[in-house]
Amino acid sequence: MSGTLVLVATPIGNLGDLSPRAVEALEGAALICCEDTRRSGRLLAHAGVEGARLRRVDDYTEAAAVDAVVELLAAGEDVVLVSDAGTPGISDPGSRLVAAVLDAGHPVSTVPGPVAAVAALVASGFATDRFVFEGFLPRKGQERAQRLAEIAGERRTLVLYESPKRIGATLGHLVDAAGAERRAVVAREITKLHEEFVRGPLGELAQRYTEIPKGEIVLVIEGAAAAPEATDDELVEIVSSLVSEGVSTRDAAAQVADERGVSRRRVYQLALGIPGAVTPPS
Ligand code: SAM
Numbered sequence: 001m002s003g004t005l006v007l008v009a010t011p012i013g014n015l016g017d018l019s020p021r022a023v024e025a026l027e028g029a030a031l032i033c034c035e036d037t038r039r040s041g042r043l044l045a046h047a048g049v050e051g052a053r054l055r056r057v058d059d060y061t062e063a064a065a066v067d068a069v070v071e072l073l074a075a076g077e078d079v080v081l082v083s084d085a086g087t088p089g090i091s092d093p094g095s096r097l098v099a100a101v102l103d104a105g106h107p108v109s110t111v112p113g114p115v116a117a118v119a120a121l122v123a124s125g126f127a128t129d130r131f132v133f134e135g136f137l138p139r140k141g142q143e144r145a146q147r148l149a150e151i152a153g154e155r156r157t158l159v160l161y162e163s164p165k166r167i168g169a170t171l172g173h174l175v176d177a178a179g180a181e182r183r184a185v186v187a188r189e190i191t192k193l194h195e196e197f198v199r200g201p202l203g204e205l206a207q208r209y210t211e212i213p214k215g216e217i218v219l220v221i222e223g224a225a226a227a228p229e230a231t232d233d234e235l236v237e238i239v240s241s242l243v244s245e246g247v248s249t250r251d252a253a254a255q256v257a258d259e260r261g262v263s264r265r266r267v268y269q270l271a272l273g274i275p276g277a278v279t280p281p282s
Contacts, residue, residue, distance in 0.1 A: 003030070003073040005101045006080050007094060009087040009113030013192035013216075015046055022111045023047045030077035033057035033065060035084045035093060043082075057081065062093045066100040073106040087115045091135045091161055117159045120187035120218035123197055124157070127223065131157040137170065148177035151221065158221040164213050171206035174221070178202060183222040189215040230260040232270055239271045249274070 034040035083092035180203025242252035
């Protein structure tokens with residue numbers, strides 16, 4: 001019978017968050033894959049797990065570890081994957097190993113637990129029914145500009161990881177992209193001694209973080225407010241400009257309706273009144 005690859009979440013700062021089921025999985029594993037053997041060794045010592053076999057699996061060694069892991073699973077042994085903190089695979093190595101193990105036909109399971117993104121989200125006070133995890137933003141260039149523009153228009157709550165060194169600059173860029181009034185929360189050192197949640201509009205937060213803060217940070221941003229419903233005059237104006245560029249009345253109406261979130265029928269009826277609009281053959 002095949003062994004199982006088990007993704008085990010570990011604390012993001014407070015060792016009391018290591019669950020009994022996590023300890024059980026660590027005790028029962030033939031191999032524990034981890035990002036840093038010394039760091040995970042300390043966690044195992046704290047949990048009283050002795051004699052564990054650790055193997056380093058990080059961004060560079062993940063592909064190379066696949067064969068050894070699959071061999072153990074095929075022999076019926078369980079393998080555990082942990083990361084330095086929190087849930088493996090979330091801005092941490094893991095997803096490639098999981099995909100490879102599934103491809104090889106072995107089961108994958110998890111012992112869930114801390115994730116900094118979810119901890120910050122639920123304490124933010126913003127909507128939690130739908131949210132977007134952005135991980136770390138690209139550091140520069142077109143890719144970063146594109147992501148900032150997407151964040152500006154995003155209606156769902158957004159969760160970002162950011163380093164203390166870059167939080168000041170990122171807040172400034174977010175003010176430029178999404179406006180100083182958009183509400184956000186800087187969640188710092190979650191579950192640790194100096195845990196803090198600083199809440200306020202992006203403009204205020206950008207002013208507060210001009211110096212590099214200590215510790216780890218999650219940034220939660222409230223989703224953009226819904227755009228006010230377009231008026232008939234606005235719809236006619238946008239459709240007219242598309243029609244004057246040579247777009248057919250029908251296509252222009254459909255495009256504008258989809259972009260402004262109104263019914264195609266309403267925009268098409270309005271479009272038929274525009275001089276030069278092409279009416280369908282009767
Ligand atoms: N796998 C982890 C998880 O499940 O959250 C995330 C790993 S990622 C490499 C590290 C980032 O997570 C940090 O830079 C920070 O943005 C966030 N983070 C981790 N622990 C945190 C904590 N205790 N407080 C605030 N942010 C934390």
